[in-house]
Amino acid sequence: MIHYIIRRFLYAFPLLMGVNILTFVLFFIVNSPDDMARMQLGQKHVTEQSVTNWKQQHGYDVPLLWNPDAQGEQKITQTIFYQKSVGLFLFRFGVSDSGRNIGADIQERMWPSLALALPTLCVGLVVDISFALMMVLFRSSYLEQAGIVLCVILMSISSLFYIIGGQFFIAKLLRLVPISGYDDGWAAVKFLILPVLIGVFSGIGSGVRWYRTLFLEEVEKDYVRTARAKGLTETQTLFRHVLRNALIPILTGVVVILPLLFMGSLIMESFFSIPGLGSYTIDAINSQDFAIVRAMVFLGSVLYVIGLLLTDISYTLVDPRVRLS
Amino acid sequence: MVVLWTDALIFILIAAMLVLAFYLRGKEHIKRPLQKIARSKVGMASLVVLLFFVLVGLLDSVHFKPVSTKSNEIISFLDYWATPLREHGEKTYSAPFATTLYSKEIMALADGTTQWGYPRLAFGGNYLNNPETQHLVDVLQKTGYGFIQGASLAGLLLLCYLGVRHKAQDDKKQVLTLSASLKSVMAVVFIIVSLSYTLIYLSAYYHVFGTDKVGEDVFYQVVKSIRTGLVLGTLTTLIMLPMAIIFGILAGFFRGWIDDVIQYIYTTLNSIPGVLLIAASILMVQVYMANHEQDFTSVIVRADMRLLFLCLILGVTNWTGLCRLLRAETLKLREMEYVQAAHALGVKQNIILLRHILPNVMHIVLISVVLDFSSLVLAEAVLSYINIGVDPTTYSWGNMINGARLEMAREPIVWWSLSAAFVFMFTLVLAANLFADTVQDAFDPRRSAE
Numbered sequence: 154m155i156h157y158i159i160r161r162f163l164y165a166f167p168l169l170m171g172v173n174i175l176t177f178v179l180f181f182i183v184n185s186p187d188d189m190a191r192m193q194l195g196q197k198h199v200t201e202q203s204v205t206n207w208k209q210q211h212g213y214d215v216p217l218l219w220n221p222d223a224q225g226e227q228k229i230t231q232t233i234f235y236q237k238s239v240g241l242f243l244f245r246f247g248v249s250d251s252g253r254n255i256g257a258d259i260q261e262r263m264w265p266s267l268a269l270a271l272p273t274l275c276v277g278l279v280v281d282i283s284f285a286l287m288m289v290l291f292r293s294s295y296l297e298q299a300g301i302v303l304c305v306i307l308m309s310i311s312s313l314f315y316i317i318g319g320q321f322f323i324a325k326l327l328r329l330v331p332i333s334g335y336d337d338g339w340a341a342v343k344f345l346i347l348p349v350l351i352g353v354f355s356g357i358g359s360g361v362r363w364y365r366t367l368f369l370e371e372v373e374k375d376y377v378r379t380a381r382a383k384g385l386t387e388t389q390t391l392f393r394h395v396l397r398n399a400l401i402p403i404l405t406g407v408v409v410i411l412p413l414l415f416m417g418s419l420i421m422e423s424f425f426s427i428p429g430l431g432s433y434t435i436d437a438i439n440s441q442d443f444a445i446v447r448a449m450v451f452l453g454s455v456l457y458v459i460g461l462l463l464t465d466i467s468y469t470l471v472d473p474r475v476r477l478s
Numbered sequence: 479m480v481v482l483w484t485d486a487l488i489f490i491l492i493a494a495m496l497v498l499a500f501y502l503r504g505k506e507h508i509k510r511p512l513q514k515i516a517r518s519k520v521g522m523a524s525l526v527v528l529l530f531f532v533l534v535g536l537l538d539s540v541h542f543k544p545v546s547t548k549s550n551e552i553i554s555f556l557d558y559w560a561t562p563l564r565e566h567g568e569k570t571y572s573a574p575f576a577t578t579l580y581s582k583e584i585m586a587l588a589d590g591t592t593q594w595g596y597p598r599l600a601f602g603g604n605y606l607n608n609p610e611t612q613h614l615v616d617v618l619q620k621t622g623y624g625f626i627q628g629a630s631l632a633g634l635l636l637l638c639y640l641g642v643r644h645k646a647q648d649d650k651k652q653v654l655t656l657s658a659s660l661k662s663v664m665a666v667v668f669i670i671v672s673l674s675y676t677l678i679y680l681s682a683y684y685h686v687f688g689t690d691k692v693g694e695d696v697f698y699q700v701v702k703s704i705r706t707g708l709v710l711g712t713l714t715t716l717i718m719l720p721m722a723i724i725f726g727i728l729a730g731f732f733r734g735w736i737d738d739v740i741q742y743i744y745t746t747l748n749s750i751p752g753v754l755l756i757a758a759s760i761l762m763v764q765v766y767m768a769n770h771e772q773d774f775t776s777v778i779v780r781a782d783m784r785l786l787f788l789c790l791i792l793g794v795t796n797w798t799g800l801c802r803l804l805r806a807e808t809l810k811l812r813e814m815e816y817v818q819a820a821h822a823l824g825v826k827q828n829i830i831l832l833r834h835i836l837p838n839v840m841h842i843v844l845i846s847v848v849l850d851f852s853s854l855v856l857a858e859a860v861l862s863y864i865n866i867g868v869d870p871t872t873y874s875w876g877n878m879i880n881g882a883r884l885e886m887a888r889e890p891i892v893w894w895s896l897s898a899a900f901v902f903m904f905t906l907v908l909a910a911n912l913f914a915d916t917v918q919d920a921f922d923p924r925r926s927a928e
Contacts, residue, residue, distance in 0.1 A: 171746035176758065183762050192765050305915070309852070309908040311859045313879050314900055321886060419753055419864055435864055438757045446758055453751035461749075 154469055161465045165458045169242070172454040176447055177238045186213035186233070189443060193250065211250060211444075212236060237447070246448040251440070255448045258433065265335060266417030266429030269345055273352035274414060278407065280353055281360035282396075288361065289368040290391055300361070307358030315355040316424045323347055333425040348425045352418070364403065371399045401471050408463045412456035416449075480541045480552050482782040484709050484789075488539050491716050511841075511920035519662040521916030526666045527909035530674075534701060535708040541778075552778045556705075560698055563681060566601035568693035571885075574894050575617050575684045577603035602685045620683055621676060628675025632668045639664075688894035690881065700898045702873035707906060710789060710858045710868075711851040717793030722800040723843060727835055729801075730808025731827075740805070744798040752795050753864070759791040760866040781869035788861070788868060792854065800846045807839050841921040848917045852910035859903065875899045 190207040191199050208214040217233050240247060246255035288300045324332040330347045371377065372395055380390045417431030426432065430449070437445035502508045515521050538556040557564060571580040578596035585597050598604065606612045656664075677697065680686050687696035729740040747755075763784065767774060774780035811817060812835070820830050861867035862876025863883075870877060882895035 167742065168746055168749055171742065172750055175746065175750070179758055179762055183766070188765050188769050192768055305911050306908065309904055309911050310900075311856050311875075311879075311903060311907075313859050313863060313876075313883075314896075317879075317883060317886065317896065321891075325886075413751070416751060420860060423864075434754065434757070438761065439865055441761060441764075443761065446754065446761065450750055450754045450758055453754055454749040457749040457751070461745075 157469070158462075158466060161462055165462065168458055169451075169455060172451060173238050173241060176450050177234060180443055180447055181217055181233055181237075189213070192441060211248075237444075241448065241451045246452075247444060249437070249444045250442045255445055259430065259448070259452065262428055262430050262433050263415045263417075264429075265341070265427050266422065266431060267415055268341060269348055269352075269421060269427055269429060270414035270417055272345065272349045273356075273418075274407070274410070276349060277353045277356050277360060278403075281357060281364055282403070284357065284361045285364035285368055286391060286396065288365050289372060289395070290387065292369070292372075304358045304362050307355075308362070309358075310355075312355045312420065315351050316420065319347060319351040319354075320424070323350075333427075335425075335427045344425065344427070348421050348427070352421060364399075367399050367402055368395055371395045404471060405464050405467055408467045409457075409460040411463065412459045413453070415456060416453055480543055482541055482552075482779065483786050484713060484782055485539045485541060487713050487716065487786075488536070488709065491712060514920040515916055517657070517659055518916045518919070519659050520912050521920075522659045523662045523666045524909040524912040524916070526663055527670070527905065528913060530670050531704055531906050531909075532708060535705040538702065538705040552776060556701070560701070563695045563698040566685075566695065568599050568601065568685070568689045569597075570689070570691060570693050571892055572599055572602060572685060572689045572693075574686060574688040574696075575602070576688065577606060577609040577613055580892070599685075602689075603683065605683075617684070620680055624676035624679030625672060627679065628672035629668070631675055632671035635671065636664055636668060687898040690878075690895055691885075696878075696895050696898050699873050699878060699895075700875070700902050703875045703878065703899070704902065704906070706785065706868055706872055706874040707855045707858060707903070709785060710792070711854045711910075713786070713789040714792040714796060714854055715847045715850055717790055718797035718800065719843065719847070721793075722797040722804060723836075723839075725797075726801040726804025727808050727831060727839065730805040731812055731831060731835060733809075737805075740801070744801055747795065748798045753861075753866075755795050756788075756791050756861065757864070757866045759794075760788065763787045763791075777871055781872045784869040785872060792857070796850065796854075800843070803842055803846065804839050807842055808835055811835055811838055841923070844921055845914075845918050848910070848914040852907045852914065855903065855907055855910070875903045 186208055187204055190204045190213070194203055194207060205214065213233060215232055215236070220227065220232050237247065244256065246259065249255050249258075284300070288297050291297050291300075320332055323329050324347060330343055333344070335341055335344050368391075376398075377390055377394060380394050381387075385393070415430065416434075417427075417429035419431040419435055421427070422429045422431035423435045433445070434449050436442075437449070515525075534556065537559070538554045540555045541552050542554075543552055544558070569579060572578070573580055576599065578598055581596075582594055583597050584592050584594055586592055598609070603609060603613065603616070606616060677686055681695070681697055685695050685697065687700065690696055690699065725740045725744070729737045767780065767784070774783060817830060817834050820834055825833075858867055858874060859876035859879055862874055863880050867876050868874045878895050878899040882892065882899070885892040885895075
């Protein structure tokens, strides 16, 4: 098993290398640093001098891949690829185009993101699974039919409408919670209730449907029939056998996204002005800060790869069939 | 006649679908699931709704330069048809069916004095002499007229259909016994025709969904947005299908290093969070377009290119899921007896791929295409909100929501843009979801056993 995990771990490096090269191509080859400089400085009346100044200021004034003017190993190190892309591997995110330290920003902003994303995930899981179990319990009845129809309707509404509607009715008309904002420590709770609620609610449609199919697949299996045959009631079979066995795919599905929770949710955070990584990314996109976007792309893929690793490990822990083969 | 890039691709897509339908006609294994769809009430009703949207989208996809005007403007059939709506702009916000603007202004009266009040609209209900007393009666009257005309038109259409059916059928007694799905189709057609007729009739007198910040009719905007949603939903799949099918089947069939390389590619692409990859690509497209301004002469060409790029990028980020499914299915299929038999008989590998593997994974492709459609329409709204969606000048539901969102803080609230976008988007996505369910039921072998 150790061998297996080590092999999976080593596989992460070529993946991250691929992501790195892809972002490098996207950000520096498709458009040269000159293009970026012109974009940042505004289109009209940009002199060559100001472009050169901008590039020098942000460290884009060296060649892309190979520096023939430099000495020895600096031929490689004095390049954009080495300075901007390789540093990401060591989590040296560098300085944003507006001059802030990206690494420090990320460390500061990932906690609000987590404070929003983790409760949303947990509450969402509990709610979705319980609704799905209810629907399986009352399967082939009018109650289930109504549940399915409701799920499709909920699925068909854009998440933007959930947010706008929630903000309007709960925060503005009923004034139960503040519309948006954030505070440090426990004071943040009152700002987080509404986004968590909306996050859970907007996920119900697709979530319940998905878990329902998982449970239904499990219900058809032989061991469930055996359980019923030995005299267990329908509720007992569901909770004791079906739920526990269906938890394996559910858990491994959750493990993949656990690390990504740090990245936060782009729209939620910007609607509720929560200073997390999601709103950080949106601000960067809107101000066209390429350094931040590049850092976030890399961070996101690192977290995803960690998620994949965790999934592999959790499979071997949870499912004995994987461990034995 | 001006053919934009997305127009051309849409027509290519339709041609491809026609060719495919011609090729598949009369094939037994396709007939059975199709009949199953035809028997489903919900499926057929949602199909009618989808077709109606597609029709509007197609009308909006035939672009030409009007002869009468000298400007460089490009308009579509739909624009031509809705010319009154386009030209009857107001000054700023006005509520649905309103006769006055939404906010008070200083008005100059006829006798030279000024007054603080709600100015009359330039277009909405401008023929009324005394709006306070006549307004409600007039709205109800016009709605009634419109609905009666629309309903009789719809009724006439359905009667014609029944008449044709009567002629074609030998057994005269059977004519009035309609199947449940046909009844639901007729009901939906009736509702759609009479409702849209009423709306069109009313929009000649009022702004049915009000006007937006610059006084543009919201009804026009929301109808124009249909095309954007459809283009994103369909062209993206058109772009991703070849990649997903070719890579997925090759990886599953040949195994070995080909499999490793393809798996590596899609895991790498997958590991970048989707929104960020789209954001990065769109930023790059923006830089490119800003630096090559001379290539994009008119606003509409520019917006169209950006829409196409968005489809392209969404396609590149979306193909991995389908590719993985196809790879798994092909892995299963290549061990099947009939494929082994083909091998043993000495059939060439590419013939096996084309004749034995490809047709047998097609149901997965079809299901994922219809499933993806609704999520792409929904994604457009979110992306436009983050400013990495369609061009801000393109009519789209996302842009409408984005514009209206800022007005939520206003007192009294401007709700009509949001509601109009909500109603249209919800109808399209709901129909797409319901249809996708029906298709999945009919084509998925695991489900059809029930």
